[in-house]
Amino acid sequence: MTSTDPATVLLCYCSCPDAASAQAIAEALVGERLAACVNRLPAVHSTYRWQGVVTCDSEELLLIKTTAARFDALKIRLLELHPYELPELVAVPVQRGHEAYLDWVRQGGG
Template sequence: MTEPAWLTVLTTTDSEEKARALARGAVEARLAACAQIPAPVTSVYHWQGAVETAEEWQVLFKTTAARYDELEAHLVAAHDYATPEIIAMPVVRGSERYLAWVSAETAPTATL
């Protein structure tokens, strides 16, 4: 099976302000063509021996597989969580024009 050319990468953080900063930083660095911040979600998870519940903000980044490693490194460096959620989901199909735009906007040589 071949690796997908495009990805949607998901992370979460504990405030809308932080979500906006993560989104803007990745788009400005051309590591993502766009980032979407849906309404807050309620997360329930194990952390340090306890079950926690928290309101978090998701950020969905649209990028290429070629830019994933750089995007992940950027998110790890910019994130204030000790273990941030960073999950890449393959885009198996999509509008040809949209996917071409994602590729163009995340090309390392894209005009700034």
């Protein structure tokens, strides 16, 4: 499978400013079947340049498992829900993994 194949599993990264927004986004994406699973990693420390200033923040990182077929709808929904002006959303195609798990993701979860 290639990253343009609709069945390609994607691992998407998205940082959130706090646990409440991360949980709301995770629940919406899974509840609406745009993602099979979302892991929340608290206490991520991000350093970045924003509007000309180097900034350091504590954030929560979402690891979102979805497919290429669902990515565009997931992106639209995430941008609607996310409190940041410019949310991080990076998708990486999964090259290998436990095939039964990857099939579960392709089916949209349980």
